[in-house]
Amino acid sequence: MKKSFKRPDGRAYDEIRPIKAEVGVVSRADGSARFQIGKTVAYAAVYGPRSLYPKFLQNPKHGLLRCYYNMLPFSSKGERIRPGPSRRAMEISLVTEKALTPAIDLTKYPNAVVDVFIELPQTDAGTRCAGITAAAMALADAGIVMYDLVSAVAVGYVNGNLIADLIYDEEAYPGEVADIPVAYMPRRDKFSLLQMDGKVSSEQLQKALELAKKVCLQICDIQRKALKRRYEKYKLMENMEG
């Protein structure tokens, strides 16, 4: 069953790729972030809360979160991607929305909308997870009232070996591969995104989720630090005048 497998980039099985995170990268937006994991780069911008049209979408009890996921035409390893929403992009937009909604308090924004736009200029697998992770930082940067941050990563099995943060060459490995993208709310200890392509046993899934938790906590730490870096400068001022 379990065949030996050496990761193409030489990482340990539970090791994620190098990460860079920066908050406040799109000045026009109310909140924004850039998240890079290995060669996958995601930009997220938040606009809102803002007026929601058409009006029949408005709900006087709570606001609406809308997410859009998009890969830029020159971002992927193969041919140019035709612009416009593909079925894949639309589904990812949907699961992104579901991954982020439980983290934000939409009752604070009746009748309004919070729009999240995710764009990927360069990709090497793990794009939906990078997008969700960037979006969570952008939402916090936009001052949205949140219950928790959301951190996301793909875990999976290659030839029976449990690994974290798959790259393209691992997803496309000519053996038995299972890919499990996960979004995790660290404070609530809950999963808000769970998908899988491949075959695994329930025990294997259990182990995979354990690893996802561990890795998401590392990512969350990076998200928090990036957010604090952006706002740290205001601390001195408050100390002086407060």
Add this chain to the structure above:
Amino acid sequence: MSLESEAKKHVIELLEKGVRLDGRKLLEYRKPLKVNYGVSVNAEGSASVQIGETLVFAGVKLAIEQPYPDTPDEGLLMVGAELLPLANPRFEMGPPGIEAIELARIVDRGIRESGFIDLKKLCIEPGEKAWAVLIDICPINDAGNLFDASALAAFAALKNAVFPAVVDGKVDYGTKTNKKLPLVDVNPMSVTVFKIGDHFILDPTTEEQELYDARLTVGSMSDGRLCALQKGGDVPLSADDVQKMVKIGIQYGKELRKLVIK
């Protein structure tokens, strides 16, 4: 009631005294003004341009396609632009609107009409196979002047591009060669001159772009000749206006060119 908004009246008052809302001179670009490369390792060429807070990415993908029937011995050129809703609260989801189409067409015209890419050299097998150069422009933050930023980003991405390997007639995107695109030394540069009242300005901010009267995009080449023009805005221009705007366009085109060709 005057038709001119309070905002426009104020801008004109300032221009009359030789300054703009942000303190710049009339023909002055914002800072930083710079070109970076390597937006995407998966593109055959890519670049980003920053003008003040405005940030635009451009990427080049190459593909093997069938030439158009009327130019069987030439490669293909396509320029696309998407006004991503990420970049500006005004941009909406959906198929490219007229603004995005005009932007793409303006960039396309400068590159195509100058003969910057030697399309004949992109032909692999007449009538059957040729390289297609696919340029995509994606604004990440639109704080004004997407025209100049986009044209410059596309130009830099083309300069940066290399061919991928070809195995058995098929493109192997995973392997890059050292071979650059067949570019001609005309180096088209595009500068859009805006007219507000009787004044000409360069590199408008979002606010200025909301109240201009007319604009002229001036595409010029290394030898100082013109290769493309596009007039926009609701107010017509006199021949004298055009003369002045073209002169400004050519002069500042030289400056922008230096950012890529050192």
Add this chain to the structure above:
Amino acid sequence: MSRGKQLVKDKSIVVPGEVVAEGKDFILGPGVRREGNQIVASRVGLIHFEGKLIKLIALSGRYIPRRDDVIIGRIKEILINGWLVDTESAYPAMLNVRDAVTEYVAKGSDLTRFFDFNDYIVCKIINVTPQMLVDVTTKGPGLKKLIGGRIIKVNPNKVPRIIGKKGSMLNMIKQATGCNIIVGQNGVIWIKSTDPKMELIAVNTIKTIEEESHVPGLTEKIHAYLEKETGKKIKLQKE
């Protein structure tokens, strides 16, 4: 009852989901909530511990209309019985004719002779419903249509900094530049001057306070900046 325990430093930056304290005996201010025994931050901001009170000062986020705020709005629609005002938030405000004009206005008459499309007005929020329906008035001291000058927009969370304690910062800028300046709680600011140089100094000073306020000794820094830029001696107001 367990004794409360503070888990992060006073005046540190916290992020959503971060546990800032444990225990039942804290009083909760804005921006934090209780989850079981823990007090958790709801948004990015500066946490303040004042005795048993924990509050979070937001550093980002769009304006949310509040009753009694004086804001600068833009006329976005002209209606039959008044105007719809853009408040630079998710929620436009209604300005009824009776809250704007003292004279009798016949129903159906042209309201643009009072306020026209795209005019900016200083107005006061008189009502906000739980569904965020907002009413404003222009009847009151200082409430009016703005003529001439220019509008700039800043992060509304920084408005208290720009105004300063008892208006000290704003007064210093006005005094130094001679500009007429009105600051709306929604982060919309109106500046008018006959001297473009002074106008620009005022704009740059406000942006400095908004963006580079991390430098220790902000008031002194702004004072020095204004003296240098204007070439005038300016009295430094004691806070």
